[in-house]
Amino acid sequence: MTATVELRQVGKSFGSGHVKVDALADVSMVVEPGELVAVMGPSGSGKTTLLSLAGGLDEPTSGALLVEGVELATLGRGRLARLRRQRIGYVFQQFNLIEGLTAAENVSLPLELDGTGRHSARKQALQALELVGMSELADRFPDELSGGEQQRVAIARAVVGERVLLLADEPTGALDSVTGESVLRLLRAHCDRGGSGLLVTHDARFAAWADRIVFLRDGQIIDQTSVGEGPESLLSPTGTG
Amino acid sequence: MSVGMSLLAILDEAPTYGLRLKQEFEARTGGVWPLNVGQVYTTLDRLERDGLIRPVAGEAEGQKAYEVTATGRGTLEEWFQRPAKMDPPPRDELVLKLVMAIRHPDVDASDVIQAERKGAVELLRDFTMLKRDPPAETDLGWLLLVESLIFQLEARVRWLDACEARLDRSSAHLRTEAMPTPARSEETIPTEVLP
Numbered sequence: 001m002t003a004t005v006e007l008r009q010v011g012k013s014f015g016s017g018h019v020k021v022d023a024l025a026d027v028s029m030v031v032e033p034g035e036l037v038a039v040m041g042p043s044g045s046g047k048t049t050l051l052s053l054a055g056g057l058d059e060p061t062s063g064a065l066l067v068e069g070v071e072l073a074t075l076g077r078g079r080l081a082r083l084r085r086q087r088i089g090y091v092f093q094q095f096n097l098i099e100g101l102t103a104a105e106n107v108s109l110p111l112e113l114d115g116t117g118r119h120s121a122r123k124q125a126l127q128a129l130e131l132v133g134m135s136e137l138a139d140r141f142p143d144e145l146s147g148g149e150q151q152r153v154a155i156a157r158a159v160v161g162e163r164v165l166l167l168a169d170e171p172t173g174a175l176d177s178v179t180g181e182s183v184l185r186l187l188r189a190h191c192d193r194g195g196s197g198l199l200v201t202h203d204a205r206f207a208a209w210a211d212r213i214v215f216l217r218d219g220q221i222i223d224q225t226s227v228g229e230g231p232e233s234l235l236s237p238t239g240t241g
Numbered sequence: 242m243s244v245g246m247s248l249l250a251i252l253d254e255a256p257t258y259g260l261r262l263k264q265e266f267e268a269r270t271g272g273v274w275p276l277n278v279g280q281v282y283t284t285l286d287r288l289e290r291d292g293l294i295r296p297v298a299g300e301a302e303g304q305k306a307y308e309v310t311a312t313g314r315g316t317l318e319e320w321f322q323r324p325a326k327m328d329p330p331p332r333d334e335l336v337l338k339l340v341m342a343i344r345h346p347d348v349d350a351s352d353v354i355q356a357e358r359k360g361a362v363e364l365l366r367d368f369t370m371l372k373r374d375p376p377a378e379t380d381l382g383w384l385l386l387v388e389s390l391i392f393q394l395e396a397r398v399r400w401l402d403a404c405e406a407r408l409d410r411s412s413a414h415l416r417t418e419a420m421p422t423p424a425r426s427e428e429t430i431p432t433e434v435l436p
Contacts, residue, residue, distance in 0.1 A: 204398035208365040
């Protein structure tokens, strides 16, 4: 099975000489289809840099980055941009919706920019909004939606069409605890449908929704969780556990 | 004390006997705090001695059943209204371990922190998985209990993060001051990193 995203000994430095900063050093990791991986680490540990590289938004200084088996460095600018638009979705702490467009228009916009006809783009946008439980609010404008609803629209925009890799940078940062949890349920559902997700967070309660949690510190992976024994060994609501 | 009060609360709903009380207590707490039968009967004896419960006339399913007295109901009411005790704070093995680790010459406290964080996050993930797909017969009490464990683990990870940051600042301070390395037993924490 080809990994959705693979980092092979990836390094990223900023500056040079005395002011050279290694944001990431020798990072290797994979995210398989159907898998949600969380990256945890303190501020400045390289979490966001890792996410930018995984999404092809930035280039590594060393090492190789592959999305669905294709090494990004071998792609020309046009093909890289197309891969980013068609296969990768982004969710940020700020929802970044366009104010003058409805929820459905925000979701269909990336498809239309990519050449999909208006009718087909709207149909796909409505499907994506349905996945995040927002069908009934499809024609509302962002300022008519709550923070949690806006983030749902942003997730729909990130998974619309045939996007397989969902990259999320502190997606719950601006939300209360219960709404944050519903966002994680959506990321989880995307992966349960066969997609992949890479989530950056400093919040353990949200990272806990991932299959695997990677710990980053000073630009290096220092540890990761092992596979759990499964919840059966923990508690049972009937008191027999 | 809390087991006694919990049994009292269950009895206050309907008179019943020891084994049924044990089963009911364990069902409501998801089996996290199993009771042995002996413990249940010892607790019932104590509650009876203190006048909080009394035997019901006759037997239920061949067992001696109990009901709550007026005194017992008053004690139970007070228990529900009074905040749970936090003073003195309960002893916490993790806190003790870290307090010891930062002074121990052969232990790297950062390693201890990471091992604990990983363990807590793994458990957090497993509890989250449990909550995500709850078994069909789940009741609200069980869900509250699972969430309580999730929040406690989250607090643990946040506290470990804070410890790590404080430790980093402490060692950075020691480096910038270029202090002669004191013997570990005499090492003091710079005041800047203390609250």
